[in-house]
Amino acid sequence: MNEKDKIRKELEGLSPLLLKMKEQGGRPFRVPEGYFEYLPGEVLRRARAEEGLIKDHPPATADSTGLLAWLQGWFTPRRAMALATVSLLVAAGIFLFWPQPLQPGPEEALAGISGEEAKAYVSDNIGEFGLDLLLEAAVVSADEVPEMEVLPDIGQEDIDQYLDEVIEEMSLDELEELL
Amino acid sequence: MQTTLAAISDDQILALLEKPRTYERGFRLLMEKYQERLYWHIRRLVSGHEDANDVIQNCFLKVYRNIHNFERKSKLYTWLYRIATNEAITFLKKEQRRSAASIDEEESQWANRLEADAYFDGEEAQARLLRALASLPDKQRLVFNMRYFEELSYRDISEVLNTSEGALKASYHHAVKKIEAFFKAEL
The missing domain is CATH 1.10.1740.10 (RNA polymerase sigma factor, region 2, helix turn helix motif)
Known part of the structure; x- marks a missing residue:
């Protein structure tokens, strides 16, 4: 008994109704015309296209694949965020704590200028100096006096006497003009 | 050819x-x-x-x-x-x-797809058979298709599905009985 006969006999015992339907009915579906002539060519075309893609993009070497996988491992979203945060903190640390070049102080800045040049500058730009600065400059220590070209030590009495003599020599008009 | x-x-x-x-x-x-x-x-x-x-x-x-x-x-x-x-x-x-979708919805969707299928030209009885098939669990439907339509031996089906011949026989018998009950319920 072949398989078809076995199936028929089995179905006859199980459901005569289904056996009848099987013997009556053909295939309820159909396919577009020429479908089975077209199918092998279409599958081969897709298979060749896939092979072409593989050949156009040769597989990466083991070394480059390993490097790529390692890099990809680093650039998972969580790791990338952590990496970016650490980079930002390192950059801020470098900016804040890197030793800055020292700015020269005023004395160092003026070290290369001779006394003559300084005097000439002050004399030419006397109008640019404020009163406070001039007064401050006038207050000098006793040690600095000999180095300065000022009047010899004069007492208060001498000054008063000097002023009386000047006043006596002045005319009335000159006095009025001063006051 | x-x-x-x-x-x-x-x-x-x-x-x-x-x-x-x-x-x-x-x-x-x-x-x-x-x-x-x-x-x-x-x-x-x-x-x-x-x-x-x-x-x-x-x-x-x-x-x-x-x-x-x-x-x-x-x-x-x-x-x-x-x-x-x-x-x-x-x-x-x-x-x-x-x-x-649930099983009932799936059966209904299957029937709708069948009606919309431009390449289905079966008779009403065949459409009902396919609807009854849609109501079967996947494994029973597979076994029924291979035995009833493809006329494969249990040995061959066993090789395809990696299931014992005894289990396949039981599956097929259940499927046939369910489909018959489906038809009787519609009559």
Whole structure:
């Protein structure tokens, strides 16, 4: 008994109704015309296209694949965020704590200028100096006096006497003009 | 054409597939010999020509890439049936996940697809049979299709589905009884 006969006999015992339907009915579906002539060519075309893609993009070497996988491992979203945060903190640390070049102080800045040049500058730009600065400059220590070209030590009495003599020599008009 | 293909043995096709120079010729012969049987097997499982066309193309692409893995421990056509069945089941699972439909809804959707299928021209009785099939669990539907329509032996079905012949017989008998009950309920 072949398989078809076995199936028929089995179905006859199980459901005569289904056996009848099987013997009556053909295939309820159909396919577009020429479908089975077209199918092998279409599958081969897709298979060749896939092979072409593989050949156009040769597989990466083991070394480059390993490097790529390692890099990809680093650039998972969580790791990338952590990496970016650490980079930002390192950059801020470098900016804040890197030793800055020292700015020269005023004395160092003026070290290369001779006394003559300084005097000439002050004399030419006397109008640019404020009163406070001039007064401050006038207050000098006793040690600095000999180095300065000022009047010899004069007492208060001498000054008063000097002023009386000047006043006596002045005319009335000159006095009025001063006051 | 059919006579010529029937005369070509699986061994001859496999011999052609072993050499790169004759690989495409062998593959074309393999397709021409088995494509119709596999197509109708898939078509009954997925319903609708467009879906069946997608599934069978994917199936043969897998065969094209993996024929060198065929170890000749089983018949060539049971190996091909296994690939076709797996592809169809994968497709159905994707569809089920996509629609997230209940069994009743699925049966109703299947019936709607059948009505909308431009390539269905069966009679009312055949449409009802297909509707009854849609109500079966996947495994029972598979076994019923292979036995009732494809007329495969239990041994061959066992190779395809990797299930014992006894379990397959029980599955088939249950399926037949359920379909008969479906018809009687409609009368």
